Every structure is written in C-alpha cells, then in structure tokens.
Amino acid sequence: MMRYIWIALTAALAGCGGGGSDSSSGSSSESNNITCEPAREIFSSPTEKAAGVYLGYFEHIYETSTTREGTGILSPSGRLMFFANNGLVTGLFSLPEPSPVDGTSTFDGSVKLWSSEAAADSLPLNGYLTGQGGLSANCSSCDDARELLEPVRSYRFEAQYGKPTSNVCLSSVDASGSWSQSSGEETTTITIDANNSFTGSDSTGCVYSGALIDHRIEGGIMDINATISNCAKAGEFTGVGSILGDSQESAHFIFGAIWSDSRVVVLSLEK
Known part of the structure; x- marks a missing residue:
C-alpha cells in the first residue's frame, strides 16, 4: 500500500518560474530592494x-x-x-x-x-x-x-x-507567519519565522520542523529540509518548492514536495 499525502492543486501554478544559491532570510522591509534573477544569470554549473x-x-x-x-x-x-x-x-x-x-x-x-x-x-x-x-x-x-x-x-x-509573470522570490516577500493546507479531513498548519525556519503540526498529531533554503532567484525556488515526528509518517525529509504570487506584495502560495525513502508529502500551502 502506497503511503503518501495527496493534495489537490489550484490554478495558482499559472504564474511560476526559475532557480538559485546562498541562503538568506526574507523580510517585508527589504522586499523592494531584492531583485530575483534567473538562475542562468547567477550560476555557472x-x-x-x-x-x-x-x-x-x-x-x-x-x-x-x-x-x-x-x-x-x-x-x-x-x-x-x-x-x-x-x-x-x-x-x-x-x-x-x-x-x-x-x-x-x-x-x-x-x-x-x-x-x-x-x-x-x-x-x-x-x-x-x-x-x-x-x-x-x-x-x-x-x-x-x-x-x-x-x-x-x-x-x-x-x-x-516557465518564465514567471512577476519578480517574486523568497527574499523579496515576507513569508513569515502562518501557512496551512487541507486534504479531506486532514489540516496542516506551519509557522515560518523571519529566518525561513518553520514549525507546525497537523490534525493527525504529526509535528513538523525544518527550514526553507532561499536561492534568491525568480520563481521563488527553494530547497526544503524537514523533520516529521510523533506520528506514523515520522522521518527526515528533503524536498523542493516554489513560492508563488502576482507580485512581491501578494505572494500567498507555496507549492512543492518533500520526500523520504518511504513517503512523499505534496505541499499546497496558502497564507
């Protein structure tokens, strides 16, 4: 029996885009000073x-x-x-x-x-x-x-x-605060702090902790490292995601997935 969480996606995926490198924190005070570059213009490999x-x-x-x-x-x-x-x-x-x-x-x-x-x-x-x-x-x-x-x-x-329709990356928005998603009767809520670390839980008793690794590139591409504990799907997870929105001020959706050897969790988090 496959063990996974399957989350239905919304039309918010229509405005996405590109990749990046060193990690940094995001805050609303610096949003107007961040330029989200295409990965091909920043990296060499x-x-x-x-x-x-x-x-x-x-x-x-x-x-x-x-x-x-x-x-x-x-x-x-x-x-x-x-x-x-x-x-x-x-x-x-x-x-x-x-x-x-x-x-x-x-x-x-x-x-x-x-x-x-x-x-x-x-x-x-x-x-x-x-x-x-x-x-x-x-x-x-x-x-x-x-x-x-x-x-x-x-x-x-x-x-x-997919070239993004707006200049959005994790560093250009204030991602701190509460994010949630629901699948059937299960609800997951996480809180992201100013350093892009997060904690949270879901309605089945699972406890989440981890970090978003910000690459400061268009499309809001981020690596995700997470630990899930206190439930059947406990383990260490790695993954990737993208923060989406119509503009720097309105980014409101995190899409992606985290996975271990035996489970995958699809992310569809709304702020």
Whole structure:
C-alpha cells in the first residue's frame, strides 16, 4: 500500500518560474530592494543554471497510460520533482556540460515514482535539457522491459521552462507567519519565522520542523529540509518548492514536495 499525502492543486501554478544559491532570510522591509534573477544569470554549473519551474505534461504508465498537465521544479542543488494528478516523480541528479553543437544536456539518474495505483518504485531517469529550456525525461529501460513482461510501470514527462509573470522570490516577500493546507479531513498548519525556519503540526498529531533554503532567484525556488515526528509518517525529509504570487506584495502560495525513502508529502500551502 502506497503511503503518501495527496493534495489537490489550484490554478495558482499559472504564474511560476526559475532557480538559485546562498541562503538568506526574507523580510517585508527589504522586499523592494531584492531583485530575483534567473538562475542562468547567477550560476555557472549546468544544474544550477537550469534551476526553475517547468510546465508541461506527465504520462504515467501502469497497465494503462494516463497523461495530465504537470509542473516540475528543479533546484540549483539538483533536487527534482514533477507533479501531475496522475503521478509524481522525485529525485536528485546533476546535468553534464551541454553539447557545444546544440546546447543540449543529456542526463541520467534515478527517481522515485509515486501514484495512487501502486507502491512507490525506484526507477531510472533518462532525459535531456535543451538550450531553449525544454526538459524531457523518461525511463527508457522500463520501455525495454515492457516488450518482455507486462505490466511494467513507467513514466514520461515533457515540459518547458516557465518564465514567471512577476519578480517574486523568497527574499523579496515576507513569508513569515502562518501557512496551512487541507486534504479531506486532514489540516496542516506551519509557522515560518523571519529566518525561513518553520514549525507546525497537523490534525493527525504529526509535528513538523525544518527550514526553507532561499536561492534568491525568480520563481521563488527553494530547497526544503524537514523533520516529521510523533506520528506514523515520522522521518527526515528533503524536498523542493516554489513560492508563488502576482507580485512581491501578494505572494500567498507555496507549492512543492518533500520526500523520504518511504513517503512523499505534496505541499499546497496558502497564507
């Protein structure tokens, strides 16, 4: 039985964007002084420069195939999540130097595939990132195995870098205060302080603590480190997220995911 929390997303994902580096605190007093830069203008390594929000579609294959619109987040540290209503992949990888001919980086690695249809699977990741910001990945060995044995679980996603509609990053807004999300009868509330550390709990008794690692780049890309205790899903979690909003003054939504070896928690926090 797959163990996870599945949170329905809202249309707030329409205005997202790019990735970044050193951590810092956010406060409303400095919001007008922060410029959120694209990751490609701040960093030098291929993985860091590619950080951002990617918008496209996700195909989940298990007995039958379903395809849904999806959203991906890649952080400068190489943490990756790609989410759609029919599945989610999470993982960590690094991009090689792009081809001098066409600017494409071909990569491989491993991810965890989560869905409501089967237990979580660890699968290979094979893909490429074009110089124009196109991201494509799948499990090619799964396709090979499919010819020999059915059913074989697999995935595929295609996406394009999502340029944000506003200059929002974690440092440019005041993220401190109370944030919450609900899924069915379960409600989770966390409080973020001025240093981007957080504590919280949910209605099942779980206790949360951790930190948002601010990269000061467009799209509000952040790494997330969290500890969950006092309940069945207790453990150490890593993840990635994005803070969204129409402007620096109105950022009101944190989207992302945190994961351990056995669980994933999708974040859909509203202020």
